[in-house]
Each structure stands twice: as structure tokens, then as C-alpha cells.
Amino acid sequence: MNFAPKIKLEIFEGPLDLLLHLIKKNEIDIRDIPVAIITKQYMEYLELMRFLNLEIAGEFLVMASTLLYLKSLMLIPREGDESDEEVEDPRKELVERLLEYKKCKELAEKLEQRSLKNRDVFVRESFDLNIKNESLVDISLFDLIDAFKRVIERSRVSEIFEYVDDDIKIKDVMLSIVEKLKNGGRQFDDLFDVNCTKQYIIATFIAILELAKNSLIRISQFEPFGSIYLYLLVDPEICKNAINEMEDEIG
Amino acid sequence: MDRDTLKAIIEAILFVSGKPVNLDRLKDVIGEDKESIKSALQQMIDEYRKDTRGIEIVEVAGGYQMRTKTNLSEYVKNYLQVKPSKLSRPAMETLAIIAYKQPITKSEIEYIRGVDSSGILRALLERKLIRIVGKKDVPGRPLLYGTTKEFLELFGLSDIRDLPTLKDLNEISGGQENFFEQGEDVFIEPDGRGKNNL
Numbered sequence: 001m002n003f004a005p006k007i008k009l010e011i012f013e014g015p016l017d018l019l020l021h022l023i024k025k026n027e028i029d030i031r032d033i034p035v036a037i038i039t040k041q042y043m044e045y046l047e048l049m050r051f052l053n054l055e056i057a058g059e060f061l062v063m064a065s066t067l068l069y070l071k072s073l074m075l076i077p078r079e080g081d082e083s084d085e086e087v088e089d090p091r092k093e094l095v096e097r098l099l100e101y102k103k104c105k106e107l108a109e110k111l112e113q114r115s116l117k118n119r120d121v122f123v124r125e126s127f128d129l130n131i132k133n134e135s136l137v138d139i140s141l142f143d144l145i146d147a148f149k150r151v152i153e154r155s156r157v158s159e160i161f162e163y164v165d166d167d168i169k170i171k172d173v174m175l176s177i178v179e180k181l182k183n184g185g186r187q188f189d190d191l192f193d194v195n196c197t198k199q200y201i202i203a204t205f206i207a208i209l210e211l212a213k214n215s216l217i218r219i220s221q222f223e224p225f226g227s228i229y230l231y232l233l234v235d236p237e238i239c240k241n242a243i244n245e246m247e248d249e250i251g
Numbered sequence: 252m253d254r255d256t257l258k259a260i261i262e263a264i265l266f267v268s269g270k271p272v273n274l275d276r277l278k279d280v281i282g283e284d285k286e287s288i289k290s291a292l293q294q295m296i297d298e299y300r301k302d303t304r305g306i307e308i309v310e311v312a313g314g315y316q317m318r319t320k321t322n323l324s325e326y327v328k329n330y331l332q333v334k335p336s337k338l339s340r341p342a343m344e345t346l347a348i349i350a351y352k353q354p355i356t357k358s359e360i361e362y363i364r365g366v367d368s369s370g371i372l373r374a375l376l377e378r379k380l381i382r383i384v385g386k387k388d389v390p391g392r393p394l395l396y397g398t399t400k401e402f403l404e405l406f407g408l409s410d411i412r413d414l415p416t417l418k419d420l421n422e423i424s425g426g427q428e429n430f431f432e433q434g435e436d437v438f439i440e441p442d443g444r445g446k447n448n449l
Contacts, residue, residue: 013341014366059366100363108340108347110415114406119337121309121318121407122327124269140340 013141015063016101018045021142023098030102031095035074039067048145052205070094139221139228144188147228148205151192155201168199173207174243181217182236188219188228216242252283257291271314271404312403313410345371346380350402350414354384354395372396380405 022041023030046064049056073090089095115121180186191208192201208230211217216239218231232239260281264272277288292308292315299307306317319327338346345368348360361368375381384397398411408414 014364016365057366063365097363097365101365104344104348104351104363107351107415108343111347111350111406112338112343114408114415115318115321117318117405117407120321120324122324122331123316123318124266 014057015042015060016098017140018042018060018142019063019098020102020105021140025146030098033091033095035067035071035091039064039071042067045142045145048149052145052148052202066094139219143221143228144209144219147188148201151189151201152198154194155192155196155198168203170203170207170210171243171246173200173203174211175240177204177207177211177230178216178232178236178239178243181230181232185229185231188230191230214242214246252281252287254287254291254294257281257283257287258295261288261291261295265308265315265317268316271312271316273314276314309407310409311407312400316404318407341366341368342371342375346375346398346402349375349381349396350398350411353397353411354387355397356387356393356395358393360396 019038019042022028022038022045023033026037026041028034028038042064046056046060049060070090117123177191180191188208191204196204208217208219212219216233218233219228220231221228234242261277264277264280274285274288278285281288296308296310298304305320305323307320309316309318311318341364344364345360348363349355352359352363357368357372360372372381376383379399379401381396381402382399383394385395386392387395403409403411
């Protein structure tokens, strides 16, 4: 696969985010994390991110080694279990970090709910507003990867025989996505044909990220783990022009 | 000066200012004592609350500011033809950490978030939502960050002490998970006087 470019996501989220995502998804008690299960799932995500050519920051690997270390500690039968000595849970530090981080996320949400200037309320200076929208992705990267995983799984059949078409151009895929979205929002899954090749699925995924990065589409989810929807943010023709003007390096 | 004239003057000043105007400034300009200005303002705040008004007077960043009402945002946005200003999730998170734990260093922020935060800090500095407040007295003398007046304005806070506290938060989430039981004082006293702050 030589068409896949390296993608650096602007909505960067870290290993703690991923762990919280997994904990929530598995409905696990944060204070009693089944290390083996979580480590396995964490590794699967890293694998998937690597497969998608997403840049995996060093922090993710540090956390991976921490998890593996914890997993090994959990396997060792604890001596002194019967004695009066309290043996410290090896997960303690990680749990504390996760709780602290979760707390911060909740505080951030709480701030987000306030009436924000230039979003909910305006003052006289707002006239010459021309603020660049920083993020058009309302969902987390991991939700998106989950959705991607489902599409890949659905198309397993194609692994048996695959005609490799090296000529997929991300730009073309972007144009076809715009075409599909021009009459209104669509579900993420709808953008993938059941019979399409793995290459095409990956190209579509990258095209979606690229469109979001360029503020052409919005990616939203209305409920946790619900369907993901995509919408055009600008007129389809303007969108197509913008895509055509993009540099060829992503093609 | 009678009360109605005073209210009219205050209204005119707040209208042209756009920025929050504090009591001292109003006193200097109008020449009345702070007490009467404050009580006139209080009355005005109540009057503007009526549904027939599209503007309200809000105490923000240590002063008073006229703002459009939240429920009218759709119309105002339509008129101004602007994209709503939005902070990305990581930016919001970083801002929350700084707000509640200030003064705080970059490495302390990164320990909490688990990721490199240089880019976000730069962006927040550029938007003037945070500023460098000093250097921490530890080897390397790293920079300490804190929030700004613009931060208070953005979130419609009168003072940093008005930040939502964890107690509110706990009530909202139903307190089903008692995260804050072991919490540090830092979070409860956002004004930088928590005992775990430097």
C-alpha cells in the first residue's frame, strides 16, 4: 500500500483518553481495572492506528509498556496476602492518574456548558469576528476508529481475493464523498460499499479526516456509541473547488 | 443626580464600551459614589432580564458588560454571518487544568493529560486565554501559567473564584462515582490558594 499518507490528527488525544474510552466502553469499574483485558484492547487500538498510518505518539508506547508491566505484576502471586502487611495494588498510580484526568475532563465539560462569548453570547466587539474554527469533530478519534473497525469487519470477505487497485486517489474519494453528502447528512457506514476493497475503505477513512481537517465537513454523534453522521459545512461546489485546489501530495 | 439619569449614563457607557467596565472607572467618569452606581446597576440588571430585552448586563471579569442573551444566539449568528468560535476538546481540557490548578507548569499539565501540550499552550497564549505568571522555584525554573481576563470574559465569569466547583459537578453527575472524595484542595479553591498549590 503505497498510497497511504501519514496523517497527523489535529484533534490529538492521548493514551489516558484511550484508556478512559475503553473503560467506559467495557463498563468497567475504574478502581478495579482488569489489566489483561484492557491491555489487549489497548494494543488492538495501537495496531489499528498503525494500520491507518496515524502517527502514534511516543506517549502511547510508554503507556503500552506500563500496561504490560502492570499485567506482569498482576500475574505474580502476591506474597504476604495472608499477613497483616498491606500489599499495595500495582494499579494504584495509574488509577489515580485516570481519576485525576477524568476529573479534568469533567471540569472542561462544565466550562464548555457555560454561555461562551462569541458562541452563545455576543458583545459589541464581536463585529469583526473572523475566528478560525479549531475543531469540527464533535466526537473522539477513538469513536471514529471504532466505526472504522466495524466497517473493516463487515468487509472481511474481500480478504480472500483482493484486486489491488493502486490508483485510488484520496482527492477522488473526497470528491465522491462530497457528492454523496450534497443532499444532506449521511451515516458514516453509508459511505462504504459493502463490497469495496480494504484499500478503498482506508482511502475513504483518510478522505473523511482530510475533509474535516479542511473544515469542509462536520463529524457528529448524537449519543455515546451511537451512529456517526457526516455533514457538508459549505456549498458542494465550493467544496469541490477547494478539493481540486488541494496540493497533490495527498493524492 | 437622580436615579434615572444615573441609569441612563451607565447604559450609554456600557453600550459604547463593549469591554467590561469596572466600578472604579464608572465612578471616575460619572463622579457619583460607588454605592449608588452599584445599586443603579443592580436595578438595571433586573430590568434587562425581562423577555422583551435582547441584551443583558452581566458581571464579568471584574466589571459590567452588555451581552446578547444566550437564547438569541441563532439570530445573532445569522446576522453576523460568523462561524461560532470554538475551542477544541484538548484546548478546553488544557484550559480547565490551568484554570483550576494555576499557577502550573507545562510538565505538570502534561503529566495530567498524558500528552505533549506545547502546541496547545502556544495557541492558548496566542488567544490570550492564558499568560505566563512567573517561574517555579525548582531546578530549571520552568514557566508557570495562569488564566487571563480574556479567559474570564470568554466564560462569562466575574472572578476566577466563580469557576464551577467540584461540588456543583458532583451534584450534577449524581455523585454516583465519588471521585472527589480523595480530591486535593487545589480543585476546591480555584483561586490559587489551595494548599497543594505552590
